[in-house]
Amino acid sequence: MDKLAIVVPCYNEEEMLPISSEALRGALDELVKKNKISQDSFVLFVDDGSKDKTWELIEAEHNKYPNVYGLKLAGNVGHQFALTAGLLTAMQCSDVTISIDADLQDDIGVFEEMLDKYYDGCDIVYGVRNKRKSDTFFKRTTAQAFYKLMSSMGVKTVYNHADFRLMSQRAVKHFSEFKESNLFLRGMVPLIGYKTDSVYYERKERVAGESKYPLKKMLALAIEGITSFSVKPISLITVMGGIIIFGSICAFIYALVSYFFGVVEPGWTSLMISIWFIGGVQLLSIGLIGQYIGKIYIEVKHRPRYNIETFLGGENE
Ligand code: UDP
Ligand code: MG
Numbered sequence: 014m015d016k017l018a019i020v021v022p023c024y025n026e027e028e029m030l031p032i033s034s035e036a037l038r039g040a041l042d043e044l045v046k047k048n049k050i051s052q053d054s055f056v057l058f059v060d061d062g063s064k065d066k067t068w069e070l071i072e073a074e075h076n077k078y079p080n081v082y083g084l085k086l087a088g089n090v091g092h093q094f095a096l097t098a099g100l101l102t103a104m105q106c107s108d109v110t111i112s113i114d115a116d117l118q119d120d121i122g123v124f125e126e127m128l129d130k131y132y133d134g135c136d137i138v139y140g141v142r143n144k145r146k147s148d149t150f151f152k153r154t155t156a157q158a159f160y161k162l163m164s165s166m167g168v169k170t171v172y173n174h175a176d177f178r179l180m181s182q183r184a185v186k187h188f189s190e191f192k193e194s195n196l197f198l199r200g201m202v203p204l205i206g207y208k209t210d211s212v213y214y215e216r217k218e219r220v221a222g223e224s225k226y227p228l229k230k231m232l233a234l235a236i237e238g239i240t241s242f243s244v245k246p247i248s249l250i251t252v253m254g255g256i257i258i259f260g261s262i263c264a265f266i267y268a269l270v271s272y273f274f275g276v277v278e279p280g281w282t283s284l285m286i287s288i289w290f291i292g293g294v295q296l297l298s299i300g301l302i303g304q305y306i307g308k309i310y311i312e313v314k315h316r317p318r319y320n321i322e323t324f325l326g327g328e329n330e
Pocket of ligand 2: 114116118219224
């Protein structure tokens with residue numbers, strides 16, 4: 014039997030924490046009883062620099078229950094980084110990890126199925142939503158558009174899979190070799206390789222607290238996902254440039270013909286339009302290229318991705 018670590022990133026989750034802690038401890042107990050995991054398996058709550066009482070609650074849970082661990086990050090670094098910090102910490106003292114959000118929208122009932130697949134030899138098991146009933150219409154359509162856009166940009170992601178997944182120790186270990194600062198786990202995990210599989214579940218509604226992913230963060234994640242994995246936008250610019258050059262050749266011929274056949278061109282309007290149009294295209298292109306340069310800038314700095322303030326682990330860790 015292997016030692017399981019459930020990794021839960023938390024940002025301002027004081028309302029959710031006691032509920033999810035109880036539910037996850039319950040799930041652990043049940044799996045221990047069914048002989049699926051070892052007795053010293055644990056839940057690791059990662060406090061992503063919360064401004065509310067989240068860390069105090071984690072500490073209290075840790076003091077009460079030996080199988081609740083806590084990791085406090087010194088500041089808010091965002092979901093992807095908090096999750097990475099949790100996975101890399103958990104990897105050192107467990108055989109297999111499952112990552113899940115604190116709001117328990119993902120089904121803890123499929124842990125067992127995930128573990129069965131793990132024992133069958135899978136190193137990565139994706140939790141995949143088969144319905145999106147509980148999301149608002151807006152979230153559902155924007156999320157769907159996001160997955161479509163990602164795949165059209167050539168980023169390999171698992172459709173309708175967020176960050177609910179099982180990873181074996183060696184998968185996390187390989188993941189830890191990815192040293193980049195622009196993190197998009199959903200795109201990175203498929204690059205690890207090994208045998209993978211998926212389990213399907215229905216996503217539930219958030220029980221307490223509100224979404225920590227407002228539209229602004231969702232858009233940021235989408236842009237991050239595309240620009241960290243694909244250089245297609247740059248080639249799109251090239252194509253656009255080609256089309257515009259072709260268009261201007263046509264316009265030039267048209268102007269020449271009208272000149273020789275004596276049709277007087279007012280000129281000014283078309284001139285203004287083309288100046289504005291080309292100006293816009295140039296700005297857009299420079300902006301996009303700037304995005305990549307910005308990323309290079311961030312990567313070459315090689316800054317630490319997070320800062321661990323406290324780790325509350327088991328006795329021998
Ligand atoms: N989260 C985090 N840091 C952040 C934002 C969110 O650790 O800066 C955590 C949050 O506590 C939750 C998970 O990431 O456990 C997913 O956030 P949420 O459920 O709010 O997103 P949604 O399900 O609405 O996309
Ligand atoms: Mg959620």
